[in-house]
Amino acid sequence: MIDSRFFAYKKTLEENDIQIRYAELPPTFHGLVVREDVSAYSIYINPALNHESQIDTAIHELEHIKKKDFDKMIDINTLELLTHK
Numbered sequence: 001m002i003d004s005r006f007f008a009y010k011k012t013l014e015e016n017d018i019q020i021r022y023a024e025l026p027p028t029f030h031g032l033v034v035r036e037d038v039s040a041y042s043i044y045i046n047p048a049l050n051h052e053s054q055i056d057t058a059i060h061e062l063e064h065i066k067k068k069d070f071d072k073m074i075d076i077n078t079l080e081l082l083t084h085k
């Protein structure tokens with residue numbers, strides 16, 4: 001799923017160990033990030049999405065990693081609400 005838009009995340013990708021995987025998720029979940037380690041993350045994408053939406057979702061999740069949202073002392077569900085309101 002390489003896309004030119006990933007170049008904006010080159011630094012984030014280089015500085016972290018980021019795996020992009022598929023996971024059977026409920027239809028309302030496009031994707032999610034699991035932090036495996038200090039600088040290792042797994043991005044899970046719903047395979048039911050079309051290709052374009054999969055890219056959008058991967059970039060959305062990369063944006064969370066880039067903004068170091070996982071370092072913030074805030075519950076991730078609360079963070080999602082704040083980010084997407």
Ligand SMILES: [Zn+2]
Pocket residue numbers: 060064080083
């Ligand atoms: Zn989000």
